[in-house]
Amino acid sequence: MNQDRIARVQARMIEVGVDAVALTSPVKVDYLTGFAEGTYERFLSLTLFREGAPVLVCPALTENQARRHGIEDIHPWRDGENPYALLHGLLAKRSALRVAVDDEYWAKHLLALQHECPGCHFSLASDVVDYVMRAKAPDELAKLRAAGKIVDDAFAELLTVIRAGQTELEVQATLQGMVAARGGKPTFCQVAAGPAGAEPHHQNDDRPLTKGDVVVIDFGCEVEGYQADITRTIGVQEVSARAHEVYDVVYRAHMAGRNAIRAGATGGHVDHATRQVIEDAGFGEFFNHRTGHGIGRRVHEAPEIGPGSPDVLMPGDCFSVEPGIYLPLELGVRIENIVNATAEGHDCLNAEPSPTMILIS
Structure with missing residues (x-):
């Protein structure tokens, strides 16, 4: 009790x-x-x-x-x-x-x-x-950080072995094995390559990663009942200038959202900061979900980081910042980190995402 x-x-x-x-x-x-x-x-x-x-x-x-x-x-x-x-x-x-x-x-x-x-x-x-x-105690934050480090380290290792020709399902199996090897309980793993990246809730299949693909990788794990959730977007060998442009917009939106975080701000305020960057770049209609969600014992919980959300952020609130752009039948880009709101701003519970798209061979 x-x-x-x-x-x-x-x-x-x-x-x-x-x-x-x-x-x-x-x-x-x-x-x-x-x-x-x-x-x-x-x-x-x-x-x-x-x-x-x-x-x-x-x-x-x-x-x-x-x-x-x-x-x-x-x-x-x-x-x-x-x-x-x-x-x-x-x-x-x-x-x-x-x-x-x-x-x-x-x-x-x-x-x-x-x-x-x-x-x-x-x-x-x-x-x-x-x-x-919502307000996470120090021991809860420690578990969230531990889970975050596992997914960070697993993704870093994945970059050393992922190659063109591997299927979405093969990448999923490899990544979840890396999570388990580090003591995390794998929970979910989405690998959406090429046009599938425009489906935020894509179901992995046996499509191979192909030169020119932009690949959205969204996965998590559980540590002592607490969750991790991270999304990274990479390119296979060479990608189009448009793909690099979209990545740059999403990265800037991600950072704008994080810069808007502070205790006392609303979830709607943070969402507006990310959404404004994407709208100003001309991609507003292709950002079709909220900026983020709370995380803790469950992957999705309060607070709501979405349009007009009245949820007032408090110290200890942990949530995702995950703007995305999804161009139908072409590509998708999403970047997600978990943050902890503080009086001064926020602490990030994940490694920083790359400001430019990482390319694999």
Whole structure:
């Protein structure tokens, strides 16, 4: 049990006017208690009230594991029983009518709970638990830095072996092996060569890297539950002047976004700084996503670094800065680093990207 985190969630509940927070997300339950149980069809919910210890409603078959992590107020249920009525009774006992649930609450669980609790008002817990999770403690920052170093070092090694003729899938296997060899848990890896680079969510295939290709490589890893996420763009042998131009614009947009970071600025302010560079260069319509996303226990979390985002940056916020330009059927360029917001600006959790496109043989 992490009493400090629990206390911060409870303080935030009072600030936003919530009586109870009911969580099913394994990541969030683990964040608060150290108890990790995968999401599945049986209902499991950790509920926090404004004061006192958390309450866990869980299948009887997971009760012992939960107790080993210091959760004492456990209400197990067996197959055939109604866990939603069980949670309703706990809410009613504390007159908790304003209930926040996490974004990952399964629809079937929420609908059943709403049926059992007709007098309750349900809202999302994003402004409670997600908000508390944003400000990373020193030990969390250390894990994020460790994960960042693994992907940095793996990419540096990849540059010594990647060659024309290798397929996207082969590059993926090589890179993820390098991550694993350094103690990281590989999570995702996108290798988008040539026209596929214009697909931000490309699925790797057996297309070989070919002379003239611009290759977008986006990959990550996990270290002790914390995530890394990095994107680099390279060229195969010789690339067009247009490709170099696009890379230069994206690099300048990336740096402009980072220069706009400081505690007190909004996510929208940072996004505007990156987007303005790309729009001024005439590529605005080809930047089709937000500038960045928070990162920590999950690859994507708060804050939002996107157009008009009102999220006010605070010291300890960790997020990506990843502008991109995607020219359909031609090429894509994206550059991504993870940063930690500070009062003075930011710390970068990755090695600096190259200001010019790296070419491989």
